[in-house]
Amino acid sequence: MIDQDKKSSLKTFEKRVFSGVQPTGGLTLGNYLGAVKRFVEMQSKEYKTIYCVVDQHAITAWQNPTELKQNTRQIAAFFIAAGIDPNSSILFNQSAVAEHAQLAWVFNCVARMGWMQRMTQFKDKAGKNAQNAALGLFAYPALMAADILLYHATHVPVGDDQKQHLELTRDIAIKFNHDYDIDFFPVTEPVIGGTASRVMSLRDGTKKMSKSDPSDLSRINMSDDADTIFLKFKKARTDAEALPSEIDGLKDRPEAENLVTIYSALSEQSMDKTLQEVGGKQFSEFKPILAECAVEILSPISREMTRLMQNADEIDSILASGAKRAREIASPILEKTYDIVGMLKPK
Ligand code: AQP
Numbered sequence: 297m298i299d300q301d302k303k304s305s306l307k308t309f310e311k312r313v314f315s316g317v318q319p320t321g322g323l324t325l326g327n328y329l330g331a332v333k334r335f336v337e338m339q340s341k342e343y344k345t346i347y348c349v350v351d352q353h354a355i356t357a358w359q360n361p362t363e364l365k366q367n368t369r370q371i372a373a374f375f376i377a378a379g380i381d382p383n384s385s386i387l388f389n390q391s392a393v394a395e396h397a398q399l400a401w402v403f404n405c406v407a408r409m410g411w412m413q414r415m416t417q418f419k420d421k422a423g424k425n426a427q428n429a430a431l432g433l434f435a436y437p438a439l440m441a442a443d444i445l446l447y448h449a450t451h452v453p454v455g456d457d458q459k460q461h462l463e464l465t466r467d468i469a470i471k472f473n474h475d476y477d478i479d480f481f482p483v484t485e486p487v488i489g490g491t492a493s494r495v496m497s498l499r500d501g502t503k504k505m506s507k508s509d510p511s512d513l514s515r516i517n518m519s520d521d522a523d524t525i526f527l528k529f530k531k532a533r534t535d536a537e538a539l540p541s542e543i544d545g546l547k548d549r550p551e552a553e554n555l556v557t558i559y560s561a562l563s564e565q566s567m568d569k570t571l572q573e574v575g576g577k578q579f580s581e582f583k584p585i586l587a588e589c590a591v592e593i594l595s596p597i598s599r600e601m602t603r604l605m606q607n608a609d610e611i612d613s614i615l616a617s618g619a620k621r622a623r624e625i626a627s628p629i630l631e632k633t634y635d636i637v638g639m640l641k642p643k
Pocket of ligand 1: 504
């Protein structure tokens with residue numbers, strides 16, 4: 297049983313959003329529609345929004361140090377160009393707030409080996425060579441739990457692929473609270489919904505669109521120019537039938553469903569509405585409509601990213617001030633965690 301006094305004296309949760317993107321090079325339409333577009337939508341008076349470039353997650357696979365710095369700035373530029381306002385949201389890079397790694401260690405001691413061994417992303421990323429994978433890749437979900445719980449975040453917008461890691465975050469919060477008989481960490485709500493929580497490869501509608509897919513034709517990169525976007529949609533795999541007028545007609549047609557999903561998310565309308573608009577059309581007619589819509593939305597973002605990237609000092613200073621604001625929230629939460637666990641504080 298949780299002590300009610302402890303419970304009431306520690307409850308500080310408000311609606312707080314945390315999410316992050318790894319600076320591992322390359323950004324796809326999946327990152328935009330599944331994550332960053334929704335980060336922007338959650339910037340409102342209702343939520344305190346905290347967005348992070350998760351550079352410590354990035355090094356779970358080796359990164360070229362010079363490129364890692366540039367990629368970190370590039371993700372920050374992407375956030376800002378897509379509409380994150382660094383004055384209202386807190387925007388920073390993970391390694392600048394040491395409390396992430398400190399809390400992750402505590403969570404390494406809370407999470408169970410069996411839980412971690414069930415993580416499908418580790419299995420996918422380590423592949424057949426699991427014995428040679430970095431220990432950090434295995435421990436990644438505990439660091440992710442620390443990222444979220446360090447801010448007592450209550451809502452985490454992510455793509456569908458992160459669902460299992462969020463469930464683990466909830467398990468860690470519940471076990472910590474139980475082990476120390478306290479109601480300290482919130483049990484976070486994943487915010488996975490949205491039309492495009494899983495954007496699929498343009499070459500295979502059953503595989504996630506991903507920056508590490510060997511085929512560049514499988515994805516739309518945020519840096520692609522208009523001609524490339526048109527070409528990639530033109531070459532996107534489809535079936536031979538026309539588009540249906542109702543959702544049921546997309547059943548067992550993963551490529552068709554993916555293109556309709558992308559168009560709906562970009563044009564901010566329901567799948568039903570899209571099918572009313574394009575139902576009956578052949579793909580040869582629909583693909584240029586889709587490409588034009590993508591170019592209209594993505595081009596201004598990519599132009600603004602390029603402009604921001606020419607001014608590294610401006611990005612660095614935004615990240616530095618974000619880290620300072622992040623630490624103001626993180627530091628007391630880590631301090632309290634250490635106290636709960638029984639770490640002696642130097643006087
Ligand atoms: N295809 C996708 N559909 C919807 N959401 C997606 N996200 C990524 N791909 C899709 C979401 O983007 C956020 C940041 O992801 P990340 O930085 O952790 O990168 P990732 O998931 O590792 O991205 P990739 O492209 O899939 O990289 P690789 O190829 O290295 O595995 C997350 O919220 C994620 O859900």
